[in-house]
Amino acid sequence: MNQKLRIDRVHLINQLRQMLRIRRFEEKCTQLYAEEKIRGFLHLYIGEEAIAVGVMSVLSPEDQIVATYREHGHALARGLSMGSILAEMFGRTNGCSRGRGGSMHLFDKQMSFYGGNAIVAGGLPLAAGLAMANKKQDRDAVTVCFFGEGAVAEGEFHEAMNLAVLWKLPVLFVCENNGYAMGTALSLSESETNLARKASGYGMASSQVDGMNVVDVESATSSALELIKTTSQPYFMECKTYRFRGHSSFDGQLYREKEEIRQWEEKGPVIRLQNWLKENNHFNEDELDELETEIKAEIEAAIEFAEGGAWEDTGDLCKDVYSPTREGEPG
Amino acid sequence: MNAQTLTYREALRAGIEQALEDDERVFLMGEDVGRYGGCYAVSKGLFDYYGEQRIIDTPLCESGFVGVGIGAAMGGLRPIIEVMTVNFSLLAMDQIVNSAATLRHMSGGQFNIPVVIRMACGAGRQLAAQHSHSWENFYAHIPGLKVLSPGTHTDARHMLGQALRDPDPVIIFEHVMLLNESGEVSEAPEADMESALVRRLGDDVTLITYGGSLHKALDAADKLAEINISAEVVDLRCLRPLDTDTFLSSVAKTHRAIIIDEGWKTCGLAGEISAIIMEQGFWSLDAPVKRVCTAEVPIPYPSHLEQAALPQAEQIVEMAQAIMEGR
Structure with missing residues (x-):
């Protein structure tokens, strides 16, 4: 067991709070989507919250995050304000990407949050590059790259894995294996379904983690970071999880049985931690109500913030395609 | 100092050397740019002088190393990425078009990508249909990119430095039929890089x-x-x-x-x-x-x-x- 593992009551309640914030926020998002306040795609993280919360709780502010289009949870757990995330999903200028990215492209430089990349596996080489910059500039930061198991089939996954080991880049690759790449089950897309084993083909240390257990994820992340820092090598962590909702807002879920979803929901990360805390008398209903009330207020404030945001003037349509000025002397 | 006469290849190399001298954040990365000396010998000799930290040989994975270059640029470095030819750059087009060209805009201006990507282009060496094309237009089509085409020796010498001073991604096309040609190189750029x-x-x-x-x-x-x-x-x-x-x-x-x-x-x-x-x-x-x-x-x-x-x-x-x- 890792020495840094924190299983004290206060910390665990905080982890529950973080997971519940994501859960309730996204539940509200489905409603806001139905009301057409959020448009485009909406990829929900519901069911997978333990991964983002577990990983983020171990990171330092200088560590960098590269995420995917299913990144609301990562952004919230990293510390982006709920208001700036929702405003982004509303397309307003007070959004974390000034409204230019939407749900799939949340960015925040202050939080070292390098985005929501919506090209499957597209973020992996970028993460390796950020890690290269850290290494060359003697920065202690680790780059943490989240991606789904669908990315493992892409060439960029293999290219990035190879380069990361070859060049000893401090990257933590976090594979969120929710079993389906959109609607295609892992067994239908991979010849080797033990994904952690793929890492060994590149000489990269790896582990499989129960992605429905926030304590396990935190512990595994803590060990992985230690290994990355002591060995100057990347690490691959496969978190087994399940998304309770469809791939995106347009998913009839014809590819899986309702019973399968129900079974996974029973071992969901929120309910699991909640029950454990109650069974061990760390937590009572009143405290849970308090937590829910607090989160509800945060969501309401976020909606108010987002709705109050200005629309970008169409006169500024082409802003931020290029930088306004050049570095140093021109020409 | 007066103008000197160099081959186009030597002019390109002089530009890279100057960039490496001027800014320690600059490094050259690509397939066979180091020990081999560059597919077209542009970087010949640089590995011996600057070493493997600044002249980086990559595996054959265009998408991977171009993406790494983009990430490294976001992380504060000034990479010069060499893609052997524009033909192979199609394997990296995802990173160039979907990442380098979009990240600044998608992030609401928070992240700029000061990367320079050089690639050979053009026909005339009897290299047939997978090594000879001119696809400058593919990249010139993309908002978020800047595309340079040095047609003179002075531009071959100086455009790289100009591109590296630009905070946004710049692609430089180097025509293979010019490499062996000699010409005059002036001490300073003839104009801003964006001027005809x-x-x-x-x-x-x-x-x-x-x-x-x-x-x-x-x-x-x-x-x-x-x-x-x-x-x-x-x-x-x-x-x-x-x-x-x-x-x-x-x-x-x-x-x-x-x-x-x-x-x-x-x-x-x-x-x-x-x-x-x-x-x-x-x-x-x-x-x-x-x-x-x-x-x-x-x-x-x-x-x-x-x-x-x-x-x-x-x-x-x-x-x-x-x-x-x-x-």
């Missing part, structure tokens, strides 16, 4: 071109002078953003334009420039705008067919004569 330049003054017709076709246009202008047709030659230099003022002013003076472009005619740069002239310079025209482009065929291997496919000075002369005679 008039390379020869003339009155009767404007030849608009860039990169490997520049010397063909200049040759054609010499031949035209012998038959009393005075051709002005505009070197675009930067294909995105386009310096439209320079070629529109020239056309306003000569009233005729021929665009010479080694890309294919269909959906190419020549069509774009022609459209700009129609939109903004139509009333100054005395003749239809013409294009001399590569034939619509994958570049063939035999020399006579390859040459037949490419724009040639004779074609330019013939076309200029035709429009002067109202044909």
